[in-house]
Every structure is written in structure tokens, then in C-alpha cells.
Amino acid sequence: MPGIQNLLVATDFSERAQRAEKRAAMLCTGHKCNTAELMTVRESEQLEGLARLMNKSPEAAKTEVTDAVLRELQARTSELSNECGVKFTCTVRFGQPAIEISARSEEIFADLIVIGAHGGNFFTDIFLGNTADKLIRRCRRPLLVVRNEPASPYRNILVPVDFSDDSRQAAQLALQIEPQAEITFLHAYEVMFASKLSYAGVSQDAIDHYRIKTRQEALLTMNKFIDDLNAPRRRIMRDVVLGHPSAIVRDHAEKMQTDLIVIGKHGRSRIEELIVGSVTRDTIHWTKCDIMVVPPLAA
Structure with missing residues (x-):
């Protein structure tokens, strides 16, 4: 994947x-x-x-x-350019924010x-209702949602x-996003049919053995997954946890004081733009840290 060189800020x-x-x-x-x-986007109805x-x-x-908004944008871009040394350009659009941003x-x-x-203003519900779902489904580029006041580069990233x-x-x-950050790769797994096995008369020892085997297989897969990334030398943590993925991600982020979650969108549908997976959707709505949603490569 090429580096991050071209940013669009709404x-x-x-x-x-x-x-x-x-x-x-x-x-x-x-x-x-x-x-x-x-x-920035101004709604046509307004x-x-x-x-x-x-x-x-x-x-x-x-x-x-347009002239009035451009003046305000140019004042902002001047400050940003002075701060980071990168020249920011300005764009004003009219229409629906999700459509125009995408x-x-x-x-x-x-x-x-x-x-x-x-x-x-007109972005009030952009991450509180249907507009949020439309933007996240529609975007075919990685989307970083900033919730917290930036004080330093990201230091603790959960994936x-x-x-x-x-x-x-x-x-x-x-x-790539912060080369100096600590990254934790987290996999939440569930033991298929565990509850049904007990009803079927399978012994608790056999069920426990099944759980252990499932965890071992997940750990092996996690290690191969990380090895295949060919990541440069850095601090990488890995964790495999039994439980529902949405709850595990939320609890882990709070416990580890994560400042950024990077998660795949899991888009599949061509009929209704792109479907957002339930774990991704829950993470967006319930976590308190910044979150980056990454669309499928095929998008």
C-alpha cells in the first residue's frame, strides 16, 4: 500500500x-x-x-x-499550512455532505x-444517524473520524x-499511520456450538478441550497473519480473546486507553452502496477514541 500523501479534511x-x-x-x-x-459542504436547501x-x-x-465561505476556509488553511508546512487548498461544495465528501x-x-x-450546524447528525451510515458505506477511501482533542501523535493503536x-x-x-505507535492486533473468537454440546451430553472436559484447541488455532492464525504483514521492527502486541467481537473490542479499547482504532469496513454489497459489518458499526457508535474505517481494497 502506498504511503499517506494526499489528505482530504472535511x-x-x-x-x-x-x-x-x-x-x-x-x-x-x-x-x-x-x-x-x-x-466544506453547504446544503442546497439552505x-x-x-x-x-x-x-x-x-x-x-x-x-x-461561496466567497464568504472561501475566505473563512483560506484563513483556516493559512493557519494549518503554517503549523505543518504543507500547503492546504480550499474547496466549497453544495449538496449532501456524505455524497460531496465521497x-x-x-x-x-x-x-x-x-x-x-x-x-x-449542518453536520450535526453526520455521525448520529442515517447520514453517518451513508457516509461510511459510500466512502471508498479510508476515513478517519476524530473525536478527541489532538495532543500528540497516536501512541496506542488497536486493530x-x-x-x-x-x-x-x-x-x-x-x-503506516504512526510508525512510532504501539500496535495491538486483537482477535475475538467464539467457540462454535459450545452451548449445544453440553445439551447433547458432551462432557465438560471435552468441551474445555475444544475451547483450548480453538484458542490455539486462533493464536497460530494470528501469528501467521502478523508475519505475512512483513511489518518493520516495532512494538507489536497480539491478543486472542474469547467472546463477542463488539464487546471485546470496546472493553479492550477502554482498558488499554487506546487512542485510535483501525478497523476494516467489510463491504460486500454492490446493491446498497457498501454494507458495514456489525462489529465495525458497533465500534463506530460505542467507542470513545478516534476511529479509522478502512474500505475493502476491491472498492
């Missing part, structure tokens, strides 16, 4: 969005990015109402709004989209894996 000028801007600047500094872009209030044509209102990321071949969680190609894609990006 903003609504809220305090939460400023956190995303700061994190993007940190990443630009660490990765010596070639380009970065700060964009523009139509504003045109009526201003007693102007929609085209004239759009021009006036489309722009494709136009500029963004290596990463950075966005704040729970923004204000839930199920050993699929999607997990491998997420793991490779996690290894």
Missing part, C-alpha cells in the same frame, strides 16, 4: 471539526504529505432559503456564500479522509482482525 467550522483539522496537520507533518485539502431572504437569484446567492475524495485520489465527529483480506488492509494502514 470541516463545518465547528469546534469538533477543528480537532480533525489539527489531527490532519499532525499527520501531514509526520508523513511529509504532498498535498492536503480543506473542504442556499435556496438564503436566496429568498437576500432577495437574490440562487446563482447570485451561491456566489456570495465524490471529492475520488476526484483527488485522497489517501485518507479526515473528519470530526458530532460537528455542529481488531478476523484474518480476512479486509482486516489485512486495515492492518497495513495501521502500520
Whole structure:
């Protein structure tokens, strides 16, 4: 996978969005990015109402709004460029945020989209309802959702894996995002049919042996998964835990004070954009740290 060189940062000028801007600047500094872009989206319905209030044509209102928003964007990009030494460009779009952000990321071949969680104004529900699901399903580029105020580069990264190609894609990006960070690869497994075995009269010793064997197989698979990544020398932890994946990921992140979770999207459907796996969806909604969602390579 190529390095992170081209970032797209979406903003609504809220305090939460400023956190995303700061994190993007940190990443630009660490990765010596070639380009970065700060964009914002104004909803078309709001523009139509504003045109009526201003007693102007929609085209004239759009021009006036664009000029005003561009001035604010340019002030932000000037600060960011001074902070990280990378020149930020500006883009204003009109339409639905999820659609416009996704489309722009494709136009500029963004290596990463950075966005704040729970923004204000028209982004208020972007990660609180259907807009969130649409954005995450639609995006075919890695998406970093910044929840917390950036104080330093990421130091503790958690990567839930199920050993699929999607997990491998997420793991490779996690290894790149902060080369100095400690990375924990976590696999949550469940013992198939364990509860039914006891009802079928299988002894507890046999069931325990089955659990031990399942864990050993998972550990071997985890070791091969990490070896196949050909990761450079760094601090890598690995953990295999019995339990439901969503709960295990949430509990582990809280216990280890994880500051970033990198997880695969597990997209499969071509009919309804891309389906987000249940573990990924639960992680997005319930974890308190920043989270990066990585789409399938085929997307």
C-alpha cells in the first residue's frame, strides 16, 4: 500500500471539526504529505432559503456564500499550512455532505479522509444517524473520524482482525499511520456450538478441550497473519480473546486507553452502496477514541 500523501479534511467550522483539522496537520507533518485539502459542504436547501431572504437569484446567492465561505476556509488553511508546512487548498461544495465528501475524495485520489465527529450546524447528525451510515458505506477511501482533542501523535493503536483480506488492509494502514505507535492486533473468537454440546451430553472436559484447541488455532492464525504483514521492527502486541467481537473490542479499547482504532469496513454489497459489518458499526457508535474505517481494497 502506498504511503499517506494526499489528505482530504472535511470541516463545518465547528469546534469538533477543528480537532480533525489539527489531527490532519499532525499527520501531514509526520508523513511529509504532498498535498492536503480543506473542504466544506453547504446544503442546497439552505442556499435556496438564503436566496429568498437576500432577495437574490440562487446563482447570485451561491456566489456570495461561496466567497464568504472561501475566505473563512483560506484563513483556516493559512493557519494549518503554517503549523505543518504543507500547503492546504480550499474547496466549497453544495449538496449532501456524505455524497460531496465521497465524490471529492475520488476526484483527488485522497489517501485518507479526515473528519470530526458530532460537528455542529449542518453536520450535526453526520455521525448520529442515517447520514453517518451513508457516509461510511459510500466512502471508498479510508476515513478517519476524530473525536478527541489532538495532543500528540497516536501512541496506542488497536486493530481488531478476523484474518480476512479486509482486516489485512486495515492492518497495513495501521502500520503506516504512526510508525512510532504501539500496535495491538486483537482477535475475538467464539467457540462454535459450545452451548449445544453440553445439551447433547458432551462432557465438560471435552468441551474445555475444544475451547483450548480453538484458542490455539486462533493464536497460530494470528501469528501467521502478523508475519505475512512483513511489518518493520516495532512494538507489536497480539491478543486472542474469547467472546463477542463488539464487546471485546470496546472493553479492550477502554482498558488499554487506546487512542485510535483501525478497523476494516467489510463491504460486500454492490446493491446498497457498501454494507458495514456489525462489529465495525458497533465500534463506530460505542467507542470513545478516534476511529479509522478502512474500505475493502476491491472498492
